[in-house]
Amino acid sequence: MVVNEPDPTQDNDRQTQLLRGALDMCLLALLAKEPAHGYELVRRFDAAGFEAVGYGTIYPLLTRLRRLGLVADESQASPSGPARKVYGLTDAGHSRLRTWSRQWTDFVGIVNATLTDPAPSGPRS
Numbered sequence: 001m002v003v004n005e006p007d008p009t010q011d012n013d014r015q016t017q018l019l020r021g022a023l024d025m026c027l028l029a030l031l032a033k034e035p036a037h038g039y040e041l042v043r044r045f046d047a048a049g050f051e052a053v054g055y056g057t058i059y060p061l062l063t064r065l066r067r068l069g070l071v072a073d074e075s076q077a078s079p080s081g082p083a084r085k086v087y088g089l090t091d092a093g094h095s096r097l098r099t100w101s102r103q104w105t106d107f108v109g110i111v112n113a114t115l116t117d118p119a120p121s122g123p124r125s
Contacts, residue, residue, distance in 0.1 A: 015052075016052070019050065019052070019053070022104070023053070023057070023061060024061060024064075024065065024100075025097065025100045025101070025104060026045070026048070026050070027041065027058070027061055027062070027065065028065070028070065028071075028089060028093055028096065028097040028100070029097060029101075030044045030045070030048075031071065031087055031088055031089050031093070032089055032093075032094065032097055035086050035087060035088030035089075036086065036087060037076075037084045037085060037086050037087070038055060038058050038059055038062065038084075038085070038087075039055075039084075041058050041062075041087070042054060042055055042058055045058075062087055065093070066087075068092075069090055069092050069093075070089065070090060070092055070093035070096050071087050071088070071089060071090065071093055072087070072088060072089075072090050073085040073086065073087045073088075074086055074088075
């Protein structure tokens with residue numbers, strides 16, 4: 001059996017796929033802690049370890065979540081410059097976050113059990 005060296009681009013692709021499946025849930029979780037504007041959300045994602053999440057990801061996601069009724073926005077005065085939109089969760093957003101959090105916990109448990117279960121000792125019929 002030939003073992004190839006890990007390809008860093010495949011690691012990045014895999015990380016992107018994993019993030020894509022959890023990004024909306026993570027955004028709701030960040031907004032559940034405290035409403036924020038887009039710039040602040042990018043900063044929070046970065047602080048949480050999601051360096052690859054930028055404005056081109058955040059704003060379309062906020063728009064989609066707003067259309068779904070999970071996020072609402074309001075204009076707030078800015079200390080410098082024009083007013084900015086501050087996003088927060090709606091009641092439906094809080095409810096969906098609780099549901100998604102339970103689903104995520106169950107899913108992670110299943111994946112972890114699969115990864116840690118010993119391999120079968122012989123061929124299966």
